[in-house]
Amino acid sequence: xxxxxxxxxxxxxxxxxxxxxxxxxxxxxxxxxxxxxxxxxxxxxxxxxxxxxxxxxxxxxxxxxxxxxxxxxxxxxxxxxxxxxxxxxxxxxxxxxxxxxxxxxxxxxxxxxxxxxxxxxxxxxxxxxxxxxxxxxxxxxxxxxxxxxxxxxxxxxxxxxxxxxxxxxxxxxxxxxxxxxxxxxxxxxxxxxxxxxxxxxxxxxxxxxxxxxxxxxxxxxxxxxxxxxxxxxxxxxxxxxxxxxxxxxxxxxxxxxxxxxxxxxxxxxx
Numbered sequence: 001x002x003x004x005x006x007x008x009x010x011x012x013x014x015x016x017x018x019x020x021x022x023x024x025x026x027x028x029x030x031x032x033x034x035x036x037x038x039x040x041x042x043x044x045x046x047x048x049x050x051x052x053x054x055x056x057x058x059x060x061x062x063x064x065x066x067x068x069x070x071x072x073x074x075x076x077x078x079x080x081x082x083x084x085x086x087x088x089x090x091x092x093x094x095x096x097x098x099x100x101x102x103x104x105x106x107x108x109x110x111x112x113x114x115x116x117x118x119x120x121x122x123x124x125x126x127x128x129x130x131x132x133x134x135x136x137x138x139x140x141x142x143x144x145x146x147x148x149x150x151x152x153x154x155x156x157x158x159x160x161x162x163x164x165x166x167x168x169x170x171x172x173x174x175x176x177x178x179x180x181x182x183x184x185x186x187x188x189x190x191x192x193x194x195x196x197x198x199x200x201x202x203x204x205x206x207x208x209x210x211x212x213x214x215x216x217x218x219x220x221x222x223x224x225x226x227x228x229x230x231x232x233x234x235x236x237x238x239x240x241x242x243x244x245x246x247x248x249x250x251x252x253x254x255x256x257x258x259x260x261x262x263x264x265x266x267x268x269x270x
Contacts (some may be wrong), residue, residue: 002199012070012072022095030104034135048061057117064110091270104255111128132152155169167245205224208221216248218246218249226258
C-alpha cells in the first residue's frame with residue numbers, strides 16, 4: 001500500500017488550506033494562536049521529560065501532540081462528512097466551535113505529564129483549565145468561554161479509558177490518542193532495550209491512515225509487517241474505541257505490507 005503527496009497528507013495531516021466538511025475559519029485562527037504561544041509550546045516540551053527521560057516511556061511531547069491533533073481533526077472531518085452528530089450545540093455553541101474543542105483538547109490532553117506520567121489525566125485538568133482561561137477569551141465572550149472550557153476539559157478527561165465520553169468531540173480525542181501507534185512511536189524504549197509486547201507490536205506498525213468508509217463514515221487502515229502489530233490494535237486502539245461512542249462509526253482494517261506475506265494474512269478486520 002502506498003500513498004503520495006496531498007492524497008496521503010489528507011489521510012493523516014490536517015491542512016488549514018484544504019476544503020473541509022465543517023466551517024474552519026475560527027479553528028485556523030486558534031491553531032495559529034496555539035502555534036505561536038510560548039506557554040503552550042513550553043508545556044509540550046516540558047511534559048516529555050517525565051515520560052521519556054525519567055520513565056523511558058515513548059514520546060508524549062510535541063510530536064505526539066502534533067500527531068494526535070492532526071488525526072483528531074482528520075477523524076472529525078470524516079465523521080462530519082458522514083453525518084455524525086456532535087454535541088457542542090447542546091451548550092448553545094456553534095458548529096464552528098466543535099473543531100476548536102477537538103483541537104484544544106488534543107493539544108492539552110497530556111499536559112499533566114509535567115506532574116507525573118501516572119494518573120496524568122487528572123493533573124491535565126487543572127493545568128489545562130488555567131491555560132484555557134487565558135486562550136479562550138481571545139476568541140469568545142464570558143458565557144461562551146465557560147461552556148467551551150467545560151467541553152474541552154471533558155474531552156481531555158475522557159481520553160482516559162476509565163472515564164466515559166458524553167460527547168462525540170470527547171470520543172474523537174479518545175480514539176485519536178490511540179491512533180498514534182506507528183513504529184517511530186516506540187523508537188525511544190526500543191533503542192533503550194525495551195522488548196515488551198507493547199514496544200514490539202508498535203515496531204510492526206508502519207502506517208496508520210484514515211479513509212472515508214464504505215459501510216461506516218471512517219475506515220482506519222493500519223499497515224503492519226508482522227502479526228505482533230495485532231496486539232497494538234486489539235489491546236490499545238480497540239480499548240480506546242470501546243465506549244467512545246464511535247464504535248458504530250469506525251471500521252478498523254489491518255493490511256499486510258510484508259513482501260513475503262508469511263506472518264500475517266493479507267487483510268484482516270479487527
